[in-house]
Amino acid sequence: MTTRPDLSWLPPGLGTRPVDLRRGLPIPAVNVHPDGAVDFISINSEKAVELAVTGRCALCARRMGGPVAFLGGPKAAEAGFYSDPPMHEECAEAALTLCPHIARPHVRRASERRREHDATHAVGFSDEKPSEWVLLVCDGYGSTLAPAVDGGVVPIFVVGDVLRVRRFGYQEGALAEITEE
Numbered sequence: 449m450t451t452r453p454d455l456s457w458l459p460p461g462l463g464t465r466p467v468d469l470r471r472g473l474p475i476p477a478v479n480v481h482p483d484g485a486v487d488f489i490s491i492n493s494e495k496a497v498e499l500a501v502t503g504r505c506a507l508c509a510r511r512m513g514g515p516v517a518f519l520g521g522p523k524a525a526e527a528g529f530y531s532d533p534p535m536h537e538e539c540a541e542a543a544l545t546l547c548p549h550i551a552r553p554h555v556r557r558a559s560e561r562r563r564e565h566d567a568t569h570a571v572g573f574s575d576e577k578p579s580e581w582v583l584l585v586c587d588g589y590g591s592t593l594a595p596a597v598d599g600g601v602v603p604i605f606v607v608g609d610v611l612r613v614r615r616f617g618y619q620e621g622a623l624a625e626i627t628e629e
């Protein structure tokens with residue numbers, strides 16, 4: 449018998465997502481592929497664009513009113529371009545805790561070993577795990593297409609005016625927010 453994990457602390461949108469019982473994780477909207485398969489590693493780019501264009505969160509698929517958040521490494525934050533679409537700040541915070549790739553320092557992205565879906569990424573975008581995660585809160589966003597490493601194009605999301613930048617680093621094997629004096 450499988451016990452449903454306690455996810456009662458999740459933000460309301462994520463709390464209503466279907467749960468992957470094997471991993472005990474809510475399934476982000478952007479990780480559901482057209483064939484219905486769930487892949488926590490690669491995003492469904494059509495879905496990513498659809499969610500972003502309709503102003504909905506990449507993780508919980510509910511509407512985002514007001515500021516939005518992007519989650520990635522310092523390079524993406526500096527450049528203001530992301531391959532992952534925008535999300536609610538509280539959903540991004542939950543992802544920092546829940547996503548095994550993010551939450552623990554030594555978990556390598558499974559895409560380094562295998563790819564279930566043909567994930568490609570934009571030229572100049574690293575697929576490597578950053579040493580630090582940046583949660584960037586901004587007042588809006590746009591989207592465009594960028595050349596991909598496989599010769600095609602992939603959507604990328606462009607950050608609007610930045611309101612806040614929160615940084616998270618690994619301390620003693622766990623991810624913690626870096627607070628500045």
Ligand SMILES: [Zn+2]
Pocket residue numbers: 461462505506507508509510535536539
């Ligand atoms: Zn959300």
